[in-house]
Amino acid sequence: MTDDLTQLVVRINEAIRPKHTLATEAPAAENEVEWYGILTVEGEPSSDGRMWQLGAWSVRELPHPLSWQLQSAEGHMNSVIVGRIDNVWRTDDGKIWGSGVIGSDTEYGAKLIDQLDRGYIRGISVDGAGNPEDVQLVENNDPAYAGAHMVVAKSELMGATIVGYPAFRGAWIQLKRSASMNLPQGEPLALVAGGGIPVLPPADWFEKPADVDLSKMTVTPEGRVFGYVAQWDRCHIGMTSKCVKPPKDPSAYDWFMSGQTLCVDGSIVNSGPIVIGGDHADVLLSLQAAQKNYDNTCHAIADVTLGVDDVGIWAAGAVVPGAQPADIRRLRGGAISGDWRKDNGKWKLVAILTVNTAGSQVVRLDKAQRPISIVAAGAIEPCDECMEADEPNELTMIRQDLEVLKTAERSRRISAVDADMEPLMAHKNTTE
DSSP states (O other): OHHHHHHHHHHHHHHHSOGGGOTTOOOOOTTEEEEEEEEEEBSSBOTTSEEEOTTOEEEESSOEEEEEESSOOSTTOSEEEEEEEEEEEEOTTSEEEEEEEEETTSHHHHHHHHHHHHTSOOEEEEEEEOOGGGEEEOOTTOGGGTTOSEEESOEEEEEEEEESSOSSTTOEEEEOOOTTOOOOOOEEOOEEOTTSOBSSOOGGGGSOOSSSOOSSOEEOTTOEEEEEEEETTEEOTTOSSSOOOOOOOGGGGTTTTOEEEEOTTSOEEEEEEEEESSOOOOTTSOHHHHHHHHHHHOEEEEEEEEEEOSSEEEEEEEEOTTOOHHHHHHHHHSEEEEEEEEETTEEEEEEEEEESSOBOEEEEEOTTSOEEEEEESBOOEEOSSOOOOSOOOHHHHHHHHHHHHHHHHHHHHHHHHHHHHHHHHHHHHHHO
């Protein structure tokens, strides 16, 4: 099993390794010619006073279009698509490299290849998207920004356009005529989904953030998620006769963190999903049956890892790629609810759900009046003393089990009445 996992990690690392570093890269098709070049440069000003901060660029899921501006015009107007961007990576000096192919069987593609071969044109300019709040206007001649007057902190690469007069002096493109040519190595740019959520999140997102408020589950605009799942000084509000606190044994979270997340640096972290869209599993279900319930009724909104500190159990991770804006809003504005169950006498966290509001929870006890499952919407309430009261007696357990049975019986009777009424209502409708 260990050898198989090691081989899997090796295969994953090879899969995400920048393809441009391999001399054995598959050749382009017969009607395609390969190209490479520096798309833009971070940390250096352009001729028109713009500058990308170091680390500013990410890239939406590849490939992207490569265009050619046929005539000089404002922006990238008068452009046609001539090829494809297959790889984008960053070298240590802040240069954003790219590579791909140009279609040689199209009118404009063939003309561009000829002009590149003759050295008539070699400039290139990136096509990006960003938010206004990521743009900072600075005073001219500020040495901290090398004289730039507009500094961009974040931008998503969506394409590039070949131009006659590039704004960044170090941006250029040329054809790759030798299949054995090795290009400079670097780290692939962080992939982002269409909504700006990273496909490969930074590894440090899965670490406990410092100097931030973790009392509320937080979702940043970039898709980072962090907050407390439970706190040690708070009791589960479903128990009135005793204080039930979350378990401190780290092994209690192993079941939950049975998945893995691949990060942009190639590292893999153990993680589990925060889910949304379903209800809590019945407290009478086993750990395995409860897990199956969530697999069938919910979908993941975020992948997180768990840890403990002096305050409680913290979660940290990233929103999943492709998450719907409405679900992200519910995660940000709702409450977090844990489902804990005992397995062979030990607590296991089965799932973490996103719910609308923090409310009551249900605690199931065994015959010795010990909790064996806790389902909690919100799940925590301040507890000043958290002193255990007298142990509940047999009547307490019977009363709780009875409430569960009453709920199930009520649902069964409502369904039966609906079934009996359906033919009567149909007959009434036909006679009116």
